[in-house]
Amino acid sequence: MIRFEHVFKRYPGSHEALSDLSLHIEAGEMSFLTGHSGAGKSTMLKLIALIERPTRGQVIVNGQNTARVSRRRIPAYRRRIGMVFQDHKLLHDRTVFDNVALPLMVAGIGHREAGRRVRAALDQVGLLGKEKQPPVQLSTGEQQRVGIARAVVSKPDILIADEPTGNLDPDLSLEIMQLFERFNEVGVTIVIASHDHRLVERLGARRLNLDHGRLDDTAGSAAAR
Amino acid sequence: MARRRKKPERNRRPAEIRRSKSPGEKRRNPVSAYLLRHLQNFLGTLGRLCRHPVSSFLTISVIGIALALPAALHVIVENGRAVVGGWESVADLSVYLDKKATADQADEVAGDLAARDDVLSVEVIYADEALAQFRELSGFGDAIEGLSDNPLPHLVIVRPPPDLAPERIEALGTEIGARPDVDVVQMDTEWVSRFQGLLDIVRRGVTLAALVLAIGVIIIVGNTIRLDIENRRDEIEVSKLIGASDVFIRRPFLYSGFWYGLGGGAIALVLVFGGLWLLAGPVQRVAALYGSEFRLSGLDSRAVVVVLGGGAALGWLGSWFASTRHLRQIEPGHDL
Numbered sequence: 001m002i003r004f005e006h007v008f009k010r011y012p013g014s015h016e017a018l019s020d021l022s023l024h025i026e027a028g029e030m031s032f033l034t035g036h037s038g039a040g041k042s043t044m045l046k047l048i049a050l051i052e053r054p055t056r057g058q059v060i061v062n063g064q065n066t067a068r069v070s071r072r073r074i075p076a077y078r079r080r081i082g083m084v085f086q087d088h089k090l091l092h093d094r095t096v097f098d099n100v101a102l103p104l105m106v107a108g109i110g111h112r113e114a115g116r117r118v119r120a121a122l123d124q125v126g127l128l129g130k131e132k133q134p135p136v137q138l139s140t141g142e143q144q145r146v147g148i149a150r151a152v153v154s155k156p157d158i159l160i161a162d163e164p165t166g167n168l169d170p171d172l173s174l175e176i177m178q179l180f181e182r183f184n185e186v187g188v189t190i191v192i193a194s195h196d197h198r199l200v201e202r203l204g205a206r207r208l209n210l211d212h213g214r215l216d217d218t219a220g221s222a223a224a225r
Numbered sequence: 226m227a228r229r230r231k232k233p234e235r236n237r238r239p240a241e242i243r244r245s246k247s248p249g250e251k252r253r254n255p256v257s258a259y260l261l262r263h264l265q266n267f268l269g270t271l272g273r274l275c276r277h278p279v280s281s282f283l284t285i286s287v288i289g290i291a292l293a294l295p296a297a298l299h300v301i302v303e304n305g306r307a308v309v310g311g312w313e314s315v316a317d318l319s320v321y322l323d324k325k326a327t328a329d330q331a332d333e334v335a336g337d338l339a340a341r342d343d344v345l346s347v348e349v350i351y352a353d354e355a356l357a358q359f360r361e362l363s364g365f366g367d368a369i370e371g372l373s374d375n376p377l378p379h380l381v382i383v384r385p386p387p388d389l390a391p392e393r394i395e396a397l398g399t400e401i402g403a404r405p406d407v408d409v410v411q412m413d414t415e416w417v418s419r420f421q422g423l424l425d426i427v428r429r430g431v432t433l434a435a436l437v438l439a440i441g442v443i444i445i446v447g448n449t450i451r452l453d454i455e456n457r458r459d460e461i462e463v464s465k466l467i468g469a470s471d472v473f474i475r476r477p478f479l480y481s482g483f484w485y486g487l488g489g490g491a492i493a494l495v496l497v498f499g500g501l502w503l504l505a506g507p508v509q510r511v512a513a514l515y516g517s518e519f520r521l522s523g524l525d526s527r528a529v530v531v532v533l534g535g536g537a538a539l540g541w542l543g544s545w546f547a548s549t550r551h552l553r554q555i556e557p558g559h560d561l
Binding site: 051072076079083091103110 | 261460462
């Protein structure tokens with residue numbers, strides 16, 4: 001589903017964020033990216049979402065070589081990937097419902113169908129009763145769940161999350177991670193970047209530990225295959 | 226362990242939802258969905274402008290003033306034309322027939338001239354009429370009574386088409402003057418040249434002003450949209466992240482530009498008609514002093530459509546320039 005082949009990424013005037021990274025994440029797999037800050041976790045996710053492009057090497061997502069996705073095709077490409085962010089990136093001038101509906105509006109899905117799907121997604125994250133509220137009236141954990149509902153509402157094949165529990169306390173973090181597990185159980189490929197080693201270990205999913213832009217096999221992770 | 230217990234029950238829903246993805250996925254008819262999206266933007270952007278009434282009104286007023294200037298110039302030129310009594314009379318040729326010519330001959334000359342391509346219309350003023358009019362207007366009635374016969378010749382007034390070049394008017398005059406039954410042709414081609422030159426300057430001036438102010442409107446709208454884009458940077462970034470195309474993101478800004486332009490056009494009309502309303506009374510009084518029936522004319526329906534449509538088109542254009550340029554520069558991910 002996601003394949004990195006000898007990927008290098010160097011930001012202009014900066015260090016090498018990824019250095020000869022090769023790995024393969026299978027379809028339907030749930031994996032965690034761990035490592036210190038600056039190890040290249042976010043860069044990896046950005047390459048998957050085509051927010052950045054590799055300096056060298058190839059990133060193949062869903063059988064598609066990202067190098068061949070032109071700028072104009074990026075929106076269509078991104079619609080097949082759900083993204084969850086540490087700071088949720090919700091729009092505060094709209095209701096929870098409208099936030100979650102945004103990917104469906106973008107994809108041109110009709111109102112009735114969109115309404116049905118939004119309510120289903122909100123139901124999945126347990127926020128069905130709060131669809132008319134603006135996000136600011138929700139707790140941080142709830143806001144993150146809105147973010148997750150928005151990421152899954154268009155039923156993407158891949159869900160990527162960058163430190164989704166970065167701002168949450170341990171209990172809420174576990175709750176959020178369990179939410180991801182449930183989506184994984186229905187076949188969504190999930191990649192989560194997290195620096196919370198203890199939480200990741202507790203969940204027992206595959207762990208990809210990055211160290212200075214390389215895959216660290218010694219960290220006891222079930223690393224590159 | 227609580228987690229495991231809950232699982233089967235919660236699990237059902239995602240499976241159900243994912244199933245609906247496959248064959249029977251319901252989508253609205255693409256054309257009506259497309260129109261619906263446009264309608265949503267059409268009304269949505271209007272609603273957004275109404276939620277910020279003060280700033281929207283300021284922007285629209287500036288556009289309105291810019292559009293009102295060429296519209297007002299147009300009104301001034303049109304009314305000036307009416308005051309002068311039409312540009313056409315300026316180029317008229319006065320053809321004085323030979324003293325010996327009869328009224329029938331005058332009709333014949335007029336008929337010949339009216340048939341020409343370079344003559345728009347002719348009017349015959351018979352000698353008797355002319356004398357009667359002169360007697361009435363000049364105040365020399367008694368002196369004229371003393372005349373044994375009419376000293377005035379028959380007169381044919383020849384009006385060439387308004388766009389006829391001064392050289393051709395001159396040629397026309399020379400040709401008419403060569404006729405045996407014509408005594409003198411009076412024309413003022415120099416004045417015609419000057420007048421047409423002046424008219425040309427005024428017309429070009431109006432066009433130039435309209436052009437400059439149109440560019441001004443594009444810049445005003447463009448700048449407003451640029452600020453709007455800056456203010457909604459987060460929203461644009463998020464939209465790009467979830468796969469919104471440039472066209473999708475640009476659409477509401479284009480409609481905002483449209484509303485700004487249309488609103489500006491409406492303000493321009495209010496300004497012009499308001500100005501006309503204020504001036505109508507005094508103008509009529511002055512006209513009455515000159516014994517004239519003159520009334521200020523406003524913008525006709527065609528001009529109203531041009532002001533509104535032109536404003537909307539310029540707003541759209543300004544927004545198109547700004548959004549195409551600035552939306553490209555917003556790329557998500559620097560703070561992911």
